[in-house]
Amino acid sequence: MLIGHQIAYRNVASKYYHCKSEDLQLAFEDFTAILERNMYHPTGDMFFALISDPTEDEMIVEIFLPIQESVFQAVNGEQIYFQSYYTIKPMVMTRITENFNQLAQDKYWELFSFLHQHDYKQRTPIFVEYKQTKNNHPYIEMGIGIYPEL
Known part of the structure; x- marks a missing residue:
């Protein structure tokens, strides 16, 4: 175990997903596709927070994806969050x-x-x-x- 670790990114978009563990890759792909369709350019440094107990049938995760853009406009029909610094x-x-x-x-x-x-x-x-x-x-x-x- 390493104590004192940190996560630090700029221009981070995120979205919550409810999915089974075997469908997590599909959620990653969906989020990336949404951003790319809306002309955002992911940096590839994807990470996620596991909100629920991993032993439950369905997981709740927040997927984070840093993007190149420093300004983010709401994406129609999607609940995506944006933080300049995370x-x-x-x-x-x-x-x-x-x-x-x-x-x-x-x-x-x-x-x-x-x-x-x-x-x-x-x-x-x-x-x-x-x-x-x-x-x-x-x-x-x-x-x-x-x-x-x-």
Whole structure:
């Protein structure tokens, strides 16, 4: 676990989705397509917040996608939010470098166990960021915002 991690992006559009875990990729594709149809240019740095318990039949997620544009006009018929700056810090973070589907649930519970063992207070839902190394190897960072120590 890494303590002191942060998420920080500029010009972030976001949208809530209710979906099954196996349909999460479809939600990503839908959100990207909506933005592109409306002439926004995603940067590719997609991440999401897992709002609901992952063991439930249907998940509630907020998908975030930074865009190149610094001005955002409402998209007709869609409830999309926009923030010029999006920052979550401090966070506790863990990485998954392989077997993403198998390890994601374990890492989810590992984060909560770590918070409990170290008396950290949860401030945000779990955030999941999809990333790549310089050699194009994918990995996932899962993090949770905590209240700063006083």
